[in-house]
Amino acid sequence: MVLILKLLVALLAVTVLVYAALYLLAPARLADTAMSLERMRARLERSEMNIEADGRHWHLVYLEGGPREAPPLLLLHGIGADKDNWTRVAASGLTAHYRVYAVDLPGFGESDKPADARYRIGDQVVRVEAIAKQLGLARFHLAGNSMGGWIAAAYAVAHPEQVQSLWLLAPAGVMSAEPSEMTKLIAAGMPPPLFARSEQDFGRLLQFVMQRPPFIPAPVRTVLARRQIANFRLNEQIFEEIREQSGALDSQLAALQPPLATPTLITWGNRDRVLHPSGAAILKSLLPNATVVMLDNIGHLPMLEAPDRVTADYLAFRSRLTP
Helix, strand or coil, rough: CCHHHHHHHHHHHHHHHHHHHHHHCHHEEEEHHHHHHHHHHHHCCEEEEEEEEEEEEEEEEEEEEECCCCCCEEECCCCCCHHHHHHHHHHHHHHHHHHEEEECCCCCCCCCCCCCCCCCCCHHEEEEEHHHHHHHCCCCEEEEECCCHHHHHHHHHHCCCCEEEEEEECCCCCCCCCCCCCHHHHCCCCCCCCCCCCCHHHHHHHHHHHCCCCCCCCHHHHHHHHHHHHHHHHHHHHHHHHHHCCCCCHHHHHHCCCCCCCCEEEEEECCCCCCCHHHHHHHHHHCCCCCEEECCCCCCHHHHHHHHHHHHHHHHHCCCCCC
């Protein structure tokens, strides 16, 4: 028995040393492995595509999974984020019911990100049209978080015949909402707290955008921080482009006659510090077929903080739609 215990202790020590060496020498490899496991659990596979849009050739990376004959669901991430923001809700049941596509929008993730391109909402709507065409999606369901929510809603305005339903998770663009904590910080001359210049900044970023950040293994956290740092300047550039563009989502929806009739689920955390949750009621007043779900003690990224609850709400929403 003593010999067995000694062997187990020795094996544990070797394992710890190997893990430590990998962490110090190859955190990116460990992070890629962890992300691959999450994608596998979500039944998502990494794919690539090429599109032509706004006079440019774009190489894009995306995740796809779920039954090929199931209704298609296209997911759009927020600013500074990427396709993997959706793996946890996919694992919670989306890929069991739908053919899911989570794309790295141009300018983000593994997709092309030329600094001389424009990344306003209208520019991304044009690219999403090319993405849908490349994927063979004539009619589909569309979802987006934050910036991605604004793009999704603007896409439904531009192409109502294509979008069967909308899922807006704390969407940006509701300028008539009450000032959020981020809005007040920017008005006071502070930089937007959504991007990281350092690993310490990345930790503060996670605390700002989420009330209950999920556990992230140290190697993955290190790699995510480094990617944020590498994309800092472009993320700030895109943020300023979107802020300075003319037109807002609520103004665009208010000008529609008749109103946009697309069935819509609006999901918002009541502790969102990035975009004030009062935006949910404003959107509901502008979208006659909208349902609002307000989540207690949840921040700006509901699909990461409460994936099971968020997925259950969405499945219930979809079950109420007329076939």
